[in-house]
Amino acid sequence: MTQTATATKTLVLPDAQTVTSVTHWTDRLFSFRVTRPQSLRFRSGEFVMIGLMGDTGKPLLRAYSIASPNWDEELEFYSIKVPDGPLTSRLQHIQPGDEIILRPKPVGTLVHDALLPGKRLWLLATGTGLAPFASLMRDPETYEKYDQVIMMHTCREVAELEYGRQLVEGLKTDELIGEMVEGKLLYYPTTTREAFHHMGRVTDNLSSGKVFADLGIPGPMDPATDRAMICGSLAFNVDLKAILEGWGLREGANSEPAEFVVEKAFVGDGI
Ligand SMILES: Cc1cc2nc3c(=O)[nH]c(=O)nc-3n(C[C@H](O)[C@H](O)[C@H](O)COP(=O)(O)OP(=O)(O)OC[C@H]3O[C@@H](n4cnc5c(N)ncnc54)[C@H](O)[C@@H]3O)c2cc1C
Numbered sequence: 250m251t252q253t254a255t256a257t258k259t260l261v262l263p264d265a266q267t268v269t270s271v272t273h274w275t276d277r278l279f280s281f282r283v284t285r286p287q288s289l290r291f292r293s294g295e296f297v298m299i300g301l302m303g304d305t306g307k308p309l310l311r312a313y314s315i316a317s318p319n320w321d322e323e324l325e326f327y328s329i330k331v332p333d334g335p336l337t338s339r340l341q342h343i344q345p346g347d348e349i350i351l352r353p354k355p356v357g358t359l360v361h362d363a364l365l366p367g368k369r370l371w372l373l374a375t376g377t378g379l380a381p382f383a384s385l386m387r388d389p390e391t392y393e394k395y396d397q398v399i400m401m402h403t404c405r406e407v408a409e410l411e412y413g414r415q416l417v418e419g420l421k422t423d424e425l426i427g428e429m430v431e432g433k434l435l436y437y438p439t440t441t442r443e444a445f446h447h448m449g450r451v452t453d454n455l456s457s458g459k460v461f462a463d464l465g466i467p468g469p470m471d472p473a474t475d476r477a478m479i480c481g482s483l484a485f486n487v488d489l490k491a492i493l494e495g496w497g498l499r500e501g502a503n504s505e506p507a508e509f510v511v512e513k514a515f516v517g518d519g520i
């Protein structure tokens with residue numbers, strides 16, 4: 250269910266931005282859009298600190314990937330709802346017209362600048378790790394830099410894939426980017442705990458060669474042509490890194506671009 254802002258309120262928080270719409274996808278996932286500070290410039294894939302004013306009068310801030318592309322006039326975020334989470338137990342109740350705090354200092358490693366030029370770009374995510382790729386998939390630069398872009402997203406259940414599915418579906422008819430995406434973006438969503446047409450962990454589907462066979466593309470990854478960006482739980486990131494390194498790809502950074510980059514989708518090991 251999506252709600253849209255109809256009225257503007259006076260901004261009272263430091264670095265305040267106004268919520269313009271909220272969409273609840275499941276009982277643990279929602280997305281929302283906020284006004285964008287005029288001065289905020291960011292590279293698609295970066296994250297910022299956002300939050301609410303805490304009970305003690307101090308801002309309660311958490312890292313959030315910007316899910317919208319850098320050309321969008323608003324900012325979009327894709328969020329978990331942690332039942333007892335200090336921030337998201339409250340953030341999940343925001344409504345259009347409410348304010349959030351947004352520190353306008355974007356940073357992060359999931360950016361084009363941290364990768365050497367290549368031909369195929371792999372975007373590999375679990376859960377809300379999709380967020381930075383929701384930005385990159387909507388950025389024309391992604392399709393200018395690569396011949397093929399493959400988005401692998403895995404969640405436990407089908408409903409958890411819906412935000413990403415609708416986003417990819419919408420790209421085909423997008424006025425700005427539709428033609429660039431056509432034939433270049435391959436989308437490979439899978440589940441692990443509910444029946445779906447494609448199932449299995451990203452790691453297993455890469456190691457077994459299943460994803461290459463299913464998409465009819467050559468495998469495994471080749472350090473000369475393949476580039477990858479990884480965003481999921483710590484365990485996911487660690488396991489995937491080992492697979493890519495086994496294929497000869499090296500981890501890069503803003504200061505030293507290489508064949509793949511990694512960022513944690515969250516810190517911690519359980520809700
Ligand atoms: C670089 C970076 C980017 C991030 N980007 C996003 C984003 O785009 N969207 C988003 O929802 N979160 C993102 N996070 C996580 C976010 O910072 C918060 O942890 C999250 O909003 C929960 O905040 P909280 O205060 O409610 O609970 P916290 O005290 O922060 O977390 C409580 C526990 O919940 C679990 N958890 C937290 N976040 C997630 C998650 N996203 N998915 C699954 N389990 C989680 C962890 O086990 C954690 O220990 C990011 C984290 C980092 C480090």
Ligand SMILES: NC(=O)c1ccc[n+]([C@@H]2O[C@H](COP(=O)([O-])OP(=O)(O)OC[C@H]3O[C@@H](n4cnc5c(N)ncnc54)[C@H](OP(=O)(O)O)[C@@H]3O)[C@@H](O)[C@H]2O)c1
Binds near residue numbers: 377450451519
């Ligand atoms: N998703 C839910 O419905 C749900 C509900 C209530 C609470 N929680 C809690 O929320 C926390 C986060 O849950 P989440 O579902 O967002 O994230 P998650 O547990 O990291 O799982 C997301 C996806 O990543 C896969 N995965 C996990 N570890 C991996 C690895 N090392 N390599 C490759 N793939 C891996 C999972 O596959 P597998 O299924 O094979 O592990 C799953 O498909 C967990 O602590 C969980 O207990 C989740």
